Amino acid sequence: MKRFAALLLLLLSAFCSAGEKxxxxxxxxxxxxxxxxxxxxxxxxxxxxxxxxxxxxxxxxxxxxxxxxxxxxxxxxxxxxxxxxxxxxxxxxxxxxxxxxxxxxxxxxxxxxSKAGQEILKHQPQMRETTIKAVQHVTEQFMPRLKQLQQEMLITIDAQDAQYSAAR
Incomplete structure (x- = not known):
């Protein structure tokens, strides 16, 4: 039985090694x-x-x-x-x-x-650059709104702190 188990382990490791290769x-x-x-x-x-x-x-x-x-x-x-x-x-x-x-x-x-795959690879650097620029543009457009929301959050926190202090 031990020989069978050892042989099985040897075969499995060889199979896994071949699969990994x-x-x-x-x-x-x-x-x-x-x-x-x-x-x-x-x-x-x-x-x-x-x-x-x-x-x-x-x-x-x-x-x-x-x-x-x-x-x-x-x-x-x-x-x-x-x-x-x-x-x-x-x-x-x-x-x-x-x-x-x-x-x-x-x-x-x-x-x-394939031809289509090579075409995509060929233009990938340009697409990456265009995508980065698009994301930067959208992010820049979003920043004023983000700052506004942050200000609103700070005002809300300050108001809650004032209410909490007044309630004490």
Missing amino acids: SQRATAEKLLRVNGTEQILKKTHEKIEQIIANQLIQLQVPPEKKAVIDQFTRRIREVLAAEVNWSTLTPPIIDAYINTYSEKTMKEATRFFA
Whole structure:
């Protein structure tokens, strides 16, 4: 009986391991199709630009430019070594596996590989920017009303405090 239980556990762990490998492969394929790798490359470029701007703001004298160049190279090397596809993919894949079923990831991969999916991905940065601007605009419109409601709330609280104090 113990041998049977051990064999069953061994088979179950092998099955689970194969299932996880399949899920990881499916998630990685989805990441490649949905443009995640390109997003990471653009993020890298933005980080490098931020670093370059920060270095410019240091206003280091021209005679120290060699030091700045040396550290810029080192920063780029560290960035390339530590923030890249191979270091970021595992946690992103884990997030996908923990969020989506393998079936959903396969369907999403098929969609993003399609012409319509590629069109959506192509325009996603513009849509994100447009959406952010729309939300900011609506929020700005809402702020005066929010401030008015906050003032009304404070007046109501003060009135209740005055009534409570008068009742004592």
